[in-house]
Every structure is written in C-alpha cells, then in structure tokens.
Amino acid sequence: MIFSRIFTPSHQSPKPEKRIQAIESLSPVKAQEKTILHELAFNDEDSNVSLAALEKLNSFVLWLKMSQIAKQTRVKKTAEKKVNEALVGEGDLSLSSQEKFSFLTETASADLVVQMLPQMLSKDPALLSDDSLAKALIEKVDKPSFTQYVFLEGASAGLQTQLINAQDKISELQKLAKKVSDSELLAQIDTRVAAIKDAQRRPVELKKQLTLVLSKYQALLDKSDVQFIDEKQREFDSELTGLFAQLDLLTQDERAEYDEKRTRISEQVERYLQRIRPAWEEKQQAAQLANTKALCEQQLTYANEQVSWLYNNRLCEATLADVATVNESVRGVEATLEQLSRMESENSNEKRIAEIKREVDGLNDQLERFSMQQQYGQKLLIKLQTLEDIAAKIVDASQNDVNEDSASEGLAAESNNVASLNGAFIEARNDYQVLSRELATIPKALMKRFNAATKRVNANERAKKSKESEQVKHVRKQISVIDNLIGQGKFRVAIAKFAKLDESYHALPSNAKKQVEKRFVKTAEEVSHLEGWQDYLAAPRKPALVEEAKALASTQADNIKARSEAIKYLRKQWLSLTPSSTSNGSDDGEDAALQQQFDEALEKAFEPCREHYAKLDEQRAQAREKRMSIIATVKAIDINTPESELVKVFDKAAKQWHSAGQVEREIYEPLKQEWKAVSSPIQSKIQQWQSGNQAQKRALVAQAQQLATEDDVHSAADKSQGLQAQWKQIGHAGKREESKLWAEFKAANDAVFERLKAERKVQSNAFNAQVDELLSKVDNIDIKSDSAAFDEIVSEINEQLRDLPKPQRSKVERKLEALEAKRVSLAKSAQSQARVQKAQALSSLLLLNVGEGGTAREGDEETLLETVGRRWSSLLRQSDGNASCQHDRQWLTVALEVATDMPSPAADASIRSSVQLQMMTAKLEQGQAATAPDILADWLSFDVLCEKDKHLAQRVVAVIDAYPEVVA
Incomplete structure (x- = not known):
C-alpha cells in the first residue's frame, strides 16, 4: 500500500x-x-x-x-x-x-x-x-x-x-x-x-359502369314490351358478366354490394316478366291478327292494281312472265286470306272475309279471260295502226296541196284523193269502235292514240276550212281597198294593188273562188278602164316631184341614211312616170326643163351624203391598215408558245380583227383570206388543245354526275372537291363548250353538295333535338339528390353525349359543369354550416362544463354531444386527468392561439415564445408542427374541465368562434 x-x-x-x-x-x-x-x-x-x-x-x-x-x-x-x-x-x-x-x-x-x-x-x-x-x-x-x-x-x-x-x-x-x-x-x-x-381511375370507372348498367337493368321494370325486356336482359347480363370479371379492383364490401344488387335486380326482372308475359303474348296475338288483316287488305289492293295494270298497260304486249307475276300477287292474297281464316275466331268479321274471297274470285276470272282479251286487244291494235296511217296520209295530202292556176288538174286530183282518204278514215274508225266493244277494258294507251288520230284529222279539216276562209276574207278586203282607192281618185295606187289582188284570187281553191268571183270580175273591168289614163296622170305629178326634190335639198341632212333613202325614193317615183301622150315640141321642152331642175335639186340634196361617204372611205382605209397590222402581228406569233399563253395572245388579236372596222368588199376578201392563212395554224393548235381540255372536262363532268348517285354523300363530297381541283388545272375548253361544260359540272357538284347540306341539316336537327332532350334532363336533375342518384343521371347523360359533335356536346357539358359547380357550392356551404354548428356546439359544451352555459341548458348536453360528433364527444368524456401530454392546459391554450395566429394575454408572452420555439424546432426536425385540431384534442383530453379553467375555456371558445375549421 x-x-x-x-x-x-x-x-x-x-x-x-x-x-x-x-x-x-x-x-x-x-x-x-x-x-x-x-x-x-x-x-x-x-x-x-x-x-x-x-x-x-x-x-x-x-x-x-x-x-x-x-x-x-x-x-x-x-x-x-x-x-x-x-x-x-x-x-x-x-x-x-x-x-x-x-x-x-x-x-x-x-x-x-x-x-x-x-x-x-x-x-x-x-x-x-x-x-x-x-x-x-x-x-x-x-x-x-x-x-x-x-x-x-x-x-x-x-x-x-x-x-x-x-x-x-x-x-x-x-x-x-x-x-x-x-x-x-x-x-x-x-x-x-x-x-x-x-x-x-379503373375502380371509379368500374363502379360507374356497374351503377349505370344496374340502373338500366332495373329500369326494365318500367317497360311493358316483353321482347324488348328479354333482349335487354340478355344484353345487360352479358355486360355485367364482363364487368364482374374485374371486381377484384374493388373492396370486399363493394364486391358483395354489387353482387347483391345484381342478384336482386335479376330476380325482380324475372318475376316481373312472369307477371306481364301472358297479357303481352295475348296482345301480340291480337296485333298479329290486325297486321295479317292489314296485309291482306294491302295485298288485295296491290293485286287489283296489278290486274288493272295488265289490262290497261300490257294487254297487247304482255308476256307469260307478266301474267305469272300478276297471278303470283293474286296467289299471295289467297295465302294470306287462308292464314287469316285460321286465325279468326268464331265471332270474327266473317262478312269481310267473304267479300275478299269474292274479290279474289273476280280477279281469278279476269286472269282466266285475259288470253282471249289479249287476242281482241292485238286485233284492235292493228285496226288502230291502220287508222293512224290513214290520218297521217290525210295530213300529208293537205300539206302538199297545189294552189297555183297552172296546176288546176293536179288540184282536182288531190282533192279527190283527200276525199277518198276521209272516207277510208271513217270506215276504219267504225271498224275500230265495233271491235272495241268486245273488250272488257280498253287500254288507256290505245284510247289515247285513237283520240289523237281522230283529233289530228278533225284539226286538219278545221285548219283547211280556216285557211280557205282567211284567203277569201283577204281577197274581199283587197277588193274593198281597190274599190275605195278608185272612189277616192287614187287610180295609180289602185292599179298597182290590183296586180296583188289578181295573184291572191288565182291562188284560191276552185270552190272558194265562187264566193268572190262576181266582185273580182267587176273590179277587174274598172281597173282596165283606168290604165288608159296613166299618161294623163303623169303630167301634173312631175312638177310636184321637182318641188319635193328642191324642198329636200333646202333642208339640213341630220340623218344621212334617211336623206339617201329619200333621194332614191324620189328618183324611183320620177322614173315611174312616163312622158305625157302629147308629142309637140313645147311639151318635150317642158319635160326636159323639169328633168334638169329635178336632177340639180337631187344633186344638191346628195352633197351631204357625198361628204359622209368620203369620210367612210377614209375610215375604211384606216381599217385596212389596221387589219394588215393585225395580220403582221399574228404572223410574228411563235407557234411553239404554250397553248395557255398562245390562246390569250391570239384571242386578243382576234378581238382586234373583229373590231377593226369596215373595208370595201373587194379589199376585205383578200385580207380575210390572208387572215385565215396566218391564223389557221394557230387556231388548229388551239382547237386541238381545247379539244383535249374538252375531253378531260367531259370526263370530269361524267364523274361528277356519277357522284350524285353515290350512297355515301360525305365520300361523294370529298371526291367532288377533288374533281373541282382537277378542273382548275385543266385549260380552257373553248368559248361555247367551256360555259356548257361548266354549267353541267357545276350542276352535278351542286347536286352532291345539296344532298350533303340536306343530310347535315337532318343530322344537325337530330343532334339539336337530342341536345334539347339532354338539356331538359339536366334541367330536371334534382341538385339536392343523393350522390348515387346524381352520379347515375350524370353518367347516363355523359354516355349519350359521346355520340354528339363537339359544339352540341359542349353546350350540354357547360350546363352540366355549371350544375356540378352549383352542387359543389351547395355541398361546401352545407359543410361550412355543419362545421359552424359543430364549433358552436363544442363552444357551448366547454362553457357548460365550466359553469357558463349561457342559453344552453344541461338537458341539452346530449344534443350538443351528438352535434360535435364522436371524436370530440369522446375526448370530452375521456378527460379523466390521466393525459399523457407533457404540457399543461395553459401551455396548450397558448399553443392553440399560436397555431391559429390568435393573440395571447401579455402575461403569457414567455409561454408563447416557448411554444413558438418548440413548434419551429419540431418543424425543422420532423418536417411538420402540431396542427390546431391536434392541439385542441390534447387540450380537451388533458383533464376534466372545472370552474378554474373558465378563463382558459373562454380563450379556446374565442379561437373556435374565429376559426370553426379547427373542429372539422
């Protein structure tokens, strides 16, 4: 350690x-x-x-x-x-x-x-x-x-x-x-x-189609025609089988629903058919009986018409095939009559059946006698032909009458010939009438020909008599005129007119001459006495003509042609006057003086005419030069110029030639020959070109005329437009032929387009009628009906719209769109109203829960809960204080105000900043922030509302009143 x-x-x-x-x-x-x-x-x-x-x-x-x-x-x-x-x-x-x-x-x-x-x-x-x-x-x-x-x-x-x-x-x-x-x-x-x-789209389309077909299927219950229902039932079953093969596109519930509808409707239609079929079949039998009766009457009428046609139109030339055809029509009546007899009941109209049988027996009797009647008809036809030949000879003989005096013997022979022909005609007419009595019915054609021949002979006789009458009347008028002239002292005019009277008199037939013979002889004797007075009449006439000539010379020549004609007339009258019968020297000298005065006066009168004719000579010389220039121009034309250009150049030169003015005949003829020589090659080439164009345009005319008989008028119209384009590519066909061919071509094209116009008009009328019907359906749609019924009617209308052209379809579609827009607007309005009601109900509940119910009573709570809907009512009922939300109700109140951009109290400023920060963070990290409905849901479910939440509830109610969509 x-x-x-x-x-x-x-x-x-x-x-x-x-x-x-x-x-x-x-x-x-x-x-x-x-x-x-x-x-x-x-x-x-x-x-x-x-x-x-x-x-x-x-x-x-x-x-x-x-x-x-x-x-x-x-x-x-x-x-x-x-x-x-x-x-x-x-x-x-x-x-x-x-x-x-x-x-x-x-x-x-x-x-x-x-x-x-x-x-x-x-x-x-x-x-x-x-x-x-x-x-x-x-x-x-x-x-x-x-x-x-x-x-x-x-x-x-x-x-x-x-x-x-x-x-x-x-x-x-x-x-x-x-x-x-x-x-x-x-x-x-x-x-x-x-x-x-x-x-x-497929499920929606499938449901629309299923709804439409099932609706049509169910609509069969409103029909009464069993045959129609059977056909439509098979059709709808087939359609539904195809549609039900696609049911996997729908949900299980939808599949079950449509399957149930199909089964139910099918069973309803089957029961309906079983109920109406007996009455329908009985009605069909009655209709079949009525149709058979009508058919029998129609066949009887047709058979009568056929037998009548055989007798009236085909009596003489009818073949075995014609007789067989008519006989077949009678056999058809018998067959239908037999069928009708089997169908009729004991109490039916047997009287009419017996009448039809008698009529059929009469037709059979006429057919049996037709062979003999045909023989009589053929004999009658021979008699008629003989009658017509005689009538033609009578007319020809009358037209070839000789009315001249030198042919008097020929006249007599001709008159005898006409008389014999008239006798033969009367005999032939009697024979025809006797034979016609053997026929039951004389054909209209033979009657018409007989009447025509008779009318021709009668008309010829009337014309002959009328002509003789007019000739006699004319001669009498001439005699009266001459007698009046003699009475007035106008002897020379009377003598001149007698020559014409003599010709007219000798042109009369012999029997007509007898009517005016006495008056003519008397007038002829008077005229012969007047001829000795001619010399006597000439002496005073010449001085008068001299005075007329001087008067003409002294007047201004306004009309050269009239002046020239007047001079000629005076000269002719002077020459017609012979010297007087006296032959002494003084009279000869007087005639010479008158002759000199007459000649000088006419010469003076002719001076304006001479000046005028000199100007005409000058114009003719200019016209000659112009024609020679035109000939030179035509000579210079290149014969190899394209025909379309060549015809324009030559037509211009030809117009100039025809408008060049007059020249003397002896000058014009050589110029004309030279013009023909230079223009002939050009004309030949142009004519050959125009002949080719004529052939092409005639072919187009034939094609256009053929189009007028085509069944497909739209195809014919397209082809017609193509022919018109081809016509424009072809050159001119000549002045005469061009206008004629164009008139024929235009008429043929007009016929096609008139048919097209008529068909389009009929089609347009049909479309307009369909549009009116659809618009009426749209007007009758109940805008407040349920969605299924509304969609069904709209689908049916849209289905019918598919066959309409776009302009007519657009009219109905616009009205449908307006109707649907109105329906959507109503739906939105209803939704908005429902949303407001829901918001008001929720506000009332909130205030009721915090002890501020206002006009709302506690007994109304269940009604208000039902109005706000399951979601909000469940949130209110589940507010038990065990809310999982990490924020308290005050924080949620501020959050709701932030989400709806509503102001918050100043005391909640720090909370509002925190809310805004959290919302921003959530939006950045999660891509979206909490919505106002979600915040409101958390607010309601946070804890049980009590009186201490009153101020918060009032703030929430203010948000709900301002934004009802929060409660959507």
Whole structure:
C-alpha cells in the first residue's frame, strides 16, 4: 500500500499534464497499455487527456463512440469532426468501403446519414453505385426528400427504375420529373404516373359502369314490351358478366354490394316478366291478327292494281312472265286470306272475309279471260295502226296541196284523193269502235292514240276550212281597198294593188273562188278602164316631184341614211312616170326643163351624203391598215408558245380583227383570206388543245354526275372537291363548250353538295333535338339528390353525349359543369354550416362544463354531444386527468392561439415564445408542427374541465368562434 502510494503511475497522476505525458509513452499495441488508454479516453475528467488518449488510439470506432457519448462539449465536437473527416476521406483516419457501409447502415443515425452523405459523395461519387447501400440508406432515412436526393445524385439506372416503380404518389413523381433531364427516365416517370392514374381511375370507372348498367337493368321494370325486356336482359347480363370479371379492383364490401344488387335486380326482372308475359303474348296475338288483316287488305289492293295494270298497260304486249307475276300477287292474297281464316275466331268479321274471297274470285276470272282479251286487244291494235296511217296520209295530202292556176288538174286530183282518204278514215274508225266493244277494258294507251288520230284529222279539216276562209276574207278586203282607192281618185295606187289582188284570187281553191268571183270580175273591168289614163296622170305629178326634190335639198341632212333613202325614193317615183301622150315640141321642152331642175335639186340634196361617204372611205382605209397590222402581228406569233399563253395572245388579236372596222368588199376578201392563212395554224393548235381540255372536262363532268348517285354523300363530297381541283388545272375548253361544260359540272357538284347540306341539316336537327332532350334532363336533375342518384343521371347523360359533335356536346357539358359547380357550392356551404354548428356546439359544451352555459341548458348536453360528433364527444368524456401530454392546459391554450395566429394575454408572452420555439424546432426536425385540431384534442383530453379553467375555456371558445375549421 505504501509503495503504491509512493510509486503511483504517471497515467494516474492528479495532474493532467503528467497524464498527457504518460499517454505519449503508452502503446496501443500492448493490451494492458491499450486498456489504460481506453480508460483515459473515456473516463478521464480532463478533456485534453481524453483527446490525447483518443489521438493515441486513433480508432474510428472510438472516435465515433465518443462523438455519441461525450459529455464535454470540446471532446464531443472534436470527436464529431474526426468522424466526419474520416467519412469524407480527410485527416489521418481512413475507412474501407465495408466500414463505411457498416457505419452508414448500422451505426449512423438517419439525420447523420442525411448530413454526411453529400460530403461523402463529393469525395467518392461512386459510393451509391452499390444498390444494396443505396436501398439500405433509403429505407433507414425513409423520407421522400432523401429518396429523391439518392435518385438524382448517384443511384444506378436499375435502382432508379425500381424507385420509380415503387413510388405510388403522383406528386412525388411530378417533383422528380421536374428535376430529371434524361428522356428515358422521364418516359418511365410518365408511364408510372399514367399507371397510378389508371389504377386510381379503373375502380371509379368500374363502379360507374356497374351503377349505370344496374340502373338500366332495373329500369326494365318500367317497360311493358316483353321482347324488348328479354333482349335487354340478355344484353345487360352479358355486360355485367364482363364487368364482374374485374371486381377484384374493388373492396370486399363493394364486391358483395354489387353482387347483391345484381342478384336482386335479376330476380325482380324475372318475376316481373312472369307477371306481364301472358297479357303481352295475348296482345301480340291480337296485333298479329290486325297486321295479317292489314296485309291482306294491302295485298288485295296491290293485286287489283296489278290486274288493272295488265289490262290497261300490257294487254297487247304482255308476256307469260307478266301474267305469272300478276297471278303470283293474286296467289299471295289467297295465302294470306287462308292464314287469316285460321286465325279468326268464331265471332270474327266473317262478312269481310267473304267479300275478299269474292274479290279474289273476280280477279281469278279476269286472269282466266285475259288470253282471249289479249287476242281482241292485238286485233284492235292493228285496226288502230291502220287508222293512224290513214290520218297521217290525210295530213300529208293537205300539206302538199297545189294552189297555183297552172296546176288546176293536179288540184282536182288531190282533192279527190283527200276525199277518198276521209272516207277510208271513217270506215276504219267504225271498224275500230265495233271491235272495241268486245273488250272488257280498253287500254288507256290505245284510247289515247285513237283520240289523237281522230283529233289530228278533225284539226286538219278545221285548219283547211280556216285557211280557205282567211284567203277569201283577204281577197274581199283587197277588193274593198281597190274599190275605195278608185272612189277616192287614187287610180295609180289602185292599179298597182290590183296586180296583188289578181295573184291572191288565182291562188284560191276552185270552190272558194265562187264566193268572190262576181266582185273580182267587176273590179277587174274598172281597173282596165283606168290604165288608159296613166299618161294623163303623169303630167301634173312631175312638177310636184321637182318641188319635193328642191324642198329636200333646202333642208339640213341630220340623218344621212334617211336623206339617201329619200333621194332614191324620189328618183324611183320620177322614173315611174312616163312622158305625157302629147308629142309637140313645147311639151318635150317642158319635160326636159323639169328633168334638169329635178336632177340639180337631187344633186344638191346628195352633197351631204357625198361628204359622209368620203369620210367612210377614209375610215375604211384606216381599217385596212389596221387589219394588215393585225395580220403582221399574228404572223410574228411563235407557234411553239404554250397553248395557255398562245390562246390569250391570239384571242386578243382576234378581238382586234373583229373590231377593226369596215373595208370595201373587194379589199376585205383578200385580207380575210390572208387572215385565215396566218391564223389557221394557230387556231388548229388551239382547237386541238381545247379539244383535249374538252375531253378531260367531259370526263370530269361524267364523274361528277356519277357522284350524285353515290350512297355515301360525305365520300361523294370529298371526291367532288377533288374533281373541282382537277378542273382548275385543266385549260380552257373553248368559248361555247367551256360555259356548257361548266354549267353541267357545276350542276352535278351542286347536286352532291345539296344532298350533303340536306343530310347535315337532318343530322344537325337530330343532334339539336337530342341536345334539347339532354338539356331538359339536366334541367330536371334534382341538385339536392343523393350522390348515387346524381352520379347515375350524370353518367347516363355523359354516355349519350359521346355520340354528339363537339359544339352540341359542349353546350350540354357547360350546363352540366355549371350544375356540378352549383352542387359543389351547395355541398361546401352545407359543410361550412355543419362545421359552424359543430364549433358552436363544442363552444357551448366547454362553457357548460365550466359553469357558463349561457342559453344552453344541461338537458341539452346530449344534443350538443351528438352535434360535435364522436371524436370530440369522446375526448370530452375521456378527460379523466390521466393525459399523457407533457404540457399543461395553459401551455396548450397558448399553443392553440399560436397555431391559429390568435393573440395571447401579455402575461403569457414567455409561454408563447416557448411554444413558438418548440413548434419551429419540431418543424425543422420532423418536417411538420402540431396542427390546431391536434392541439385542441390534447387540450380537451388533458383533464376534466372545472370552474378554474373558465378563463382558459373562454380563450379556446374565442379561437373556435374565429376559426370553426379547427373542429372539422
């Protein structure tokens, strides 16, 4: 003992300096000295000694342990620094990959892993290439942010794929997608998001489909058509079988619920069918009987029409096939009549059946007599043809009548021929009428032809008589005019008109001449007496003509053509006057003087005309030069110019040629021949080109006309637009053909588009009617109905919307969206109101428990507890003073005020600061702080409320009144 006190080892010296010196002499290799170093490192009270021992041992494990258990701040910080340096590969400690793996997965805390991993990766980027390490760290930390960090900073491609496929939150995948630039990873993320959405959507869609089909299935109970119900039942059973194969997407309770609904509805429909089937079948039998009656009547009407058609339209040319077809229609009536007789009961309408049988017997009798009637009809047709031939000859003979005097013998022969033809026509007509009496019914076509031939002959006779009457009337009028002229002393005019009268008289038929013969002979004798007075009339007329010529010369020539015509007329009248019958010298001299005066006056009158014609000659010369220039221009045209350009240039030159003005005929003809010579090659090329264009456009017209008969009008319209595009690519087809072809092409296209327009209008009307029906359904939806009924109706409407075009569909969708928005608004309003009621109820309970119930009575407590709900009522009832919360009710009150941003009393300022600090720390360490509902729950469950908690309860009530959502 004494020696031990005298010779105390230096590492046990009370002086830290001595212990540090002793540490320098100790070796960690020796077991005993290593133990001493351990003792000094972990148990020595001096931080310098502990650090010196740890430095001597220089073990990562010991540094790590000291960083965890050290009580001295300096030692702890130094140990943490050593550990961190070792992990990142700095300092004098080095760790193997296995040691790092073990440390990170077994020893290091989650926070340390989060803290150190970025530093380790900066020194060793391949650290996370080990999938087992990365997975272990992700599992250990178990935070989305860390998982995302590993994914982005070093995870292998395989691990990235695993992490993407393991993620089931779309928000996390979307965050990840924003930070990823690799297209393959983005595609994987998109695929996973789509898979999650699909997995979320499929149960909802399945439930919607099941609800819709079951609703339709149950709706069969409102139908009365058994056949329709049977068909729909099979259809719905098939649909439900397919849908029930996907029931594994639903929960067990949902599967059981839908299975029960299916069984129940199926049984209801079966019972309903058993109940209504007998009455329905009886009704069907009655309907079948009515249909058979209607069919029999319809077939009888058709058979009558067929027999009538055979007699009226096909009597002469009917074939065995025609007769067989008509006979088949009668056989159809008999078959239906037999079926009707079997279906009719004893008390049925036998009278009508007997009437139909008699009508059918009558039809059969007509068919039996048809062969004989056809023979009579063919004979009648021969008679009719003979009658028509005679009528045609009568008309032709009347049109070829010879009305000239030189052919009087021919006239007599022709008249005899017409008379004989009229007799033959009457005989043929009588034969036709006698034979027609043998026919039960004369075909309308034969009757029409007979009437037409008769009308032609009658009309010809009337026309002949009318023509003779007009001729006689005309001759009488001429005779009256001549007689009046003679009576007025206008002898020369009367003599001139008699020549025309003579022609008209001799053109009359012989029997018509007799009607005016006496008057004509009398007038002819009077005119012959007047011809001897012609010379006498000429003498006073010539001086008058001279005066007219002088008067014409003295007037201004406003109209050259009229002046020229007047001069010609005066000259013609002068020449028509013969010299008087006297032949003495004085009269000859007088005629010569009159002739000279007449000639001078006409010459003076013609001077303006001569000037006008001189100007016309000048214009003709200019027109000649212009035409020669146009010919030269056409000669210079390159014949190899493209036809589309060539036709424009030539058309311009041709228009200039036609508008070039008049030239003399003897000059125009050579110019015309030269124009034809130079333009002919160009015209030939243009015509050949236009002929090709015509052929192409005719083909397009034929195609367009064919489109008008196509059943698919939409396809026809598309093809029509294609044809129009082709039309534009083809050149001009010539002035005449172009407009004609375009009119035909346009008419054919218009027909297609009119059909398309009509079809679209019909379709649009149908869509609009469907939209109106759907809008009416939307208007009738009860916005306050339960969710199942509301969703069912909306699903049904959406199902019907799929077949509508987008514009019509949008109208209904907007109304549905507005309805759903209104429903959501009502739901939110109801939720908000319920939340306020719950908050008010909780406030009343709190005040009631602390002795301040206000208007609330203690008997209302159960009602208030029921209003606040199970959670809050249970918290109030469980407030037994055994709360596990580490804070008292005052602290929780302040915390509730902090969470809701409500003010606290000044006396609780220190508590409020503490609360805010703890909340901030929790948010930083755990990622979230306590919520107001959680704090309120702790407050209620802390202890039984009593009167001493009144002031705290009032503060809590103030929070609840300000923020009712706290009690949500």
